[in-house]
Amino acid sequence: MLEREEYVEQAYLFRVLVERLPQDMPLQELFRQVREELLASSKLPMAVDFLRAELEHSGEFGSAMAKLSHYFAPFQTYVVQEAEDDRGRFDLLTALEILRAEALYRASNASRQGIFLFQFETLCRNRLKYDRGLKAIADDPLYDADWREWILTVRREVGIIDIADLLYVRSEHFQQRRRIQAGGDLPPQKPVLFGEKEGKIALANRGKDPLFLFAALQRHLGYPIVPRLKPADQTPQLIPQLMRRVERLESRLKMIEEEQRDGLDITKFYGPQSPSLGGPPSAS
Numbered sequence: 001m002l003e004r005e006e007y008v009e010q011a012y013l014f015r016v017l018v019e020r021l022p023q024d025m026p027l028q029e030l031f032r033q034v035r036e037e038l039l040a041s042s043k044l045p046m047a048v049d050f051l052r053a054e055l056e057h058s059g060e061f062g063s064a065m066a067k068l069s070h071y072f073a074p075f076q077t078y079v080v081q082e083a084e085d086d087r088g089r090f091d092l093l094t095a096l097e098i099l100r101a102e103a104l105y106r107a108s109n110a111s112r113q114g115i116f117l118f119q120f121e122t123l124c125r126n127r128l129k130y131d132r133g134l135k136a137i138a139d140d141p142l143y144d145a146d147w148r149e150w151i152l153t154v155r156r157e158v159g160i161i162d163i164a165d166l167l168y169v170r171s172e173h174f175q176q177r178r179r180i181q182a183g184g185d186l187p188p189q190k191p192v193l194f195g196e197k198e199g200k201i202a203l204a205n206r207g208k209d210p211l212f213l214f215a216a217l218q219r220h221l222g223y224p225i226v227p228r229l230k231p232a233d234q235t236p237q238l239i240p241q242l243m244r245r246v247e248r249l250e251s252r253l254k255m256i257e258e259e260q261r262d263g264l265d266i267t268k269f270y271g272p273q274s275p276s277l278g279g280p281p282s283a284s
Helices: 004-023 027-037 044-058 062-067 074-084 092-106 112-125 130-138 145-157 163-168 172-182 196-204 210-221 235-260
Strands: none
Touching (some): 004 092, 044 062, 074 092, 074 130, 112 130, 112 145, 130 145, 145 163, 163 196, 172 196, 196 210
């Protein structure tokens, strides 16, 4: 884990990129601008210089984040690389918004449970690759050996076993029910990774859509919400269409008014005539 100021500056960097990218500014120019706005006492300005240099040479900066694995978490690198993949449908703006939300959460004394659920929901909601994504999550230095072993277990069994079941059997609530059924104290078979409340919520969401589980954990335990892709604003395209329709309606109303006054001259609607035809036809 980095110092808190590093995550605060990362969140600011990603927020500025999300705000200014729609202004059709080159990404390398945005990196150059925001570099001057970052806190000089942090390490992020040096990282931004490296990202910008890699972007100018190769056209992407995910590879540069992979080389800075001591500063950027593997999951951050994976999200950016997925957004830069031309064959995928994952948007760069959505990726940057996800990184901003995660950095803010890390800056506020984030728990391992909250970080994992945020990262796993990111994979689910954006239909990213579970194999590579969970491998990147397991490589995060935030997690200890017990967590890493469980995340790799999820990687092997996701799609076969419900995530609610995988979470429930590693919760304190599951251990309490085992003790009650056995009528005495039993040592846990595996290290407990989630608390009693997480276990209860997971038990209540068995067999349901995993997104319902994430939403319940966010409502009751305050876990961070994964940013969603915002629909494109259709207003700029609708205004010209509405203007053309209004113009057509005005011309039709004008024709109706002229016809009611017996003043409609239909000869002005005739097309150009060939000279061999001897001129325009009569209006009779």
